[in-house]
Ligand SMILES: Cc1cc2nc3c(=O)[nH]c(=O)nc-3n(C[C@H](O)[C@H](O)[C@H](O)COP(=O)(O)OP(=O)(O)OC[C@H]3O[C@@H](n4cnc5c(N)ncnc54)[C@H](O)[C@@H]3O)c2cc1C
Ligand code: SF4
């Protein structure tokens with residue numbers, strides 16, 4: 001990180017919409033190509049993950065994730081106001097959970113039907 | 115590093131626009147058929163026109179592989195009346211739709227859909243979308259037919275709505291269009307239609323557009339043009355910072371298809387229709403929380419103490435079993451299914467629901483908030499088909515909901531998903547996420563479209579409409595496939611004998627000046643987002659639930675003001691913003707038609723959710739008609755048309771006869 005502090009506008013809301021894992025992403029820009037609303041831009045440096053330029057135009061369709069050849073390179077990040085509304089309760093224990101919580105339960109790895 | 119802010123902080127520079135920009139470059143593309151909009155209807159239209167031998171160009175504002183409302187998937191397919199298990203005939207289904215809407219329904223389009231929806235689905239299967247339980251995952255389930263392995267939704271008695279594994283539907287049809295050699299032009303925002311002699315009301319000979327990455331100008335000349343641009347989601351509400359993940363349409367849903375036709379002189383109909391913005395986008399991410407509607411139909415809803423909410427049929431008879439929630443009640447031949455959006459107007463066709471007075475019961479203390487849905491109370495098949503098949507294929511669900519919640523640890527075998535805690539009226543609809551989850555009382559455009567004939571041709575020669583929202587009588591997912599496929603065939607027939615398209619240079623030049631004025635302007639105007647918000651405000655305030663002649667005229671004035679001031683001096687920084695600004699210009703046109711159409715209907719109407727404070731009598735008989743509206747030499751003209759115009763001269767008097775004449779098919783009898 002550069003030590004300088006720059007004049008930038010406030011981060012747009014939602015801030016992120018997506019996160020890229022630079023260790024997994026090939027920088028192939030397939031996700032950039034298919035995004036219906038052109039949220040993403042190719043990184044000026046070839047081979048690096050794309051840049052989320054217009055997160056407020058993200059429709060949260062998941063198309064970019066489905067298009068990506070490398071599992072785990074992109075993760076969708078719902079806006080915080082949505083994460084706090086995806087809540088559930090374990091029937092046996094009464095425990096409360098939500099998407100994005102601090103100590104989440106073990107993931108459920110069951111794939112969808114088909 | 116993922117977002118722009120991080121990049122700037124790390125690199126100490128602002129990244130350059132990644133695409134070479136050339137606002138002066140003009141490209142010309144000539145074809146037999148031009149399809150405007152590459153959603154489901156557009157891609158299907160392109161495929162069928164190409165199959166019929168036409169040279170086809172398809173222009174999409176996004177990328178046709180994933181764009182549009184259906185780009186993110188489908189789990190239930192309506193109107194498959196000719197599938198081998200269906201017990202509903204096209205005639206019965208069409209009558210159900212027409213009667214449900216009390217006649218405000220382009221039922222000829224519904225008839226075409228019900229004749230061809232199943233065939234359209236079979237083609238999707240051939241191209242690689244799964245429509246049958248070939249792995250026998252649901253063997254023995256009561257919603258499955260053992261012979262065909264088809265799965266049914268909502269109405270297990272009549273089997274006309276199918277469950278499908280449609281998460282990949284868009285890539286599948288996109289590939290087929292590519293295979294057939296359709297010239298697909300992505301990232302083109304179409305801005306206008308070209309007409310013969312550059313005049314309003316003449317034959318349509320193509321369109322113009324701008325590339326939203328390079329800024330280059332495009333002239334499309336075509337013998338026939340098909341409009342398939344979807345709806346106008348941005349017209350009444352525009353707060354993307356708040357709503358993107360919860361809204362039902364993406365940013366390109368800006369009513370451009372309607373607007374360019376209006377300017378070209380085509381006739382539109384029911385543009386005065388509005389509705390409460392239940393899918394307002396102020397709610398929660400669709401399908402991401404407990405609810406009992408549509409995809410989650412039939413699931414047990416329990417309160418904070420574990421007490422279950424009873425279910426009733428449309429006539430308020432209690433339903434005892436979970437299975438009964440998927441069966442017709444006494445007095446019903448079949449149910450239309452909630453997803454179709456028109457099922458709530460007539461109990462004969464309405465779905466079963468949790469008790470209709472749930473808000474009152476909560477108020478009186480019978481149920482304690484919050485509610486949960488308890489999938490564990492369902493049979494294993496029902497649970498898996500809901501969470502696993504439907505959520506997982508629905509659309510905006512496979513990754514955003516199924517994968518997100520599963521990864522976070524949600525397990526339908528053990529956990530109960532919480533429903534929103536919201537204003538009690540919100541619990542009137544079983545689709546809790548789409549309900550009034552503490553949202554402002556917003557309104558939305560309600561389904562105005564091109565007036566079309568039995569060829570899905572508009573009032574202009576060479577112009578066809580093919581989609582859920584642009585053809586009067588269209589519908590949801592399967593409907594968009596069927597109408598697109600049909601319009602593509604009719605357009606291909608037309609171009610066989612149509613003369614070459616000659617565009618008017620003056621019209622093209624004027625459009626080019628209009629499109630690029632914001633680029634050459636000093637940067638002291640405002641941008642597209644602020645303008646869009648102002649337009650939405652005018653629509654909410656002056657074309658919302660209650661209207662009178664004065665407020666409508668004020669709304670019209672304000673829209674024209676915005677066009678002449680804010681829009682005229684708007685500025686853009688790059689081609690992306692230019693595209694969005696052009697869409698704003700179309701939103702103003704769309705709003706204008708809505709206000710003009712609202713002025714023409716001098717009576718309140720319950721089906722159109724149309725409340726004129728200066729004509730308060732609801733549903734007076736003499737106003738039971740359509741009022742098509744168009745421009746002639748920029749003057750607005752309306753006329754009267756019977757609700758069932760498609761069964762009156764010059765058309766034949768039965769659906770079957772018209773369909774046979776226009777498709778050249780044998781009668782089904
Ligand atoms: C999340 C979700 C789930 C759904 N699930 C189901 C379901 O399970 N079953 C069901 O029956 N229905 C479902 N629907 C409804 C169904 O998806 C839509 O009715 C259908 O996709 C409409 O298709 P369309 O082709 O008419 O329009 P759209 O899909 O809206 O396509 C319009 C296209 O036009 C393009 N466009 C717009 N403006 C321009 C322009 N100026 N220039 C060029 N191109 C332009 C857009 O980019 C887009 O590709 C769902 C909808 C959503 C949002
Ligand atoms: S989720 Fe959809 S809209 Fe958002 S960046 Fe990915 S492809 Fe684009």
Ligand code: SF4
Nearest residue numbers: 025026028029031068
């Ligand atoms: S598609 Fe995947 S690998 Fe390719 S750039 Fe996008 S995130 Fe990286």
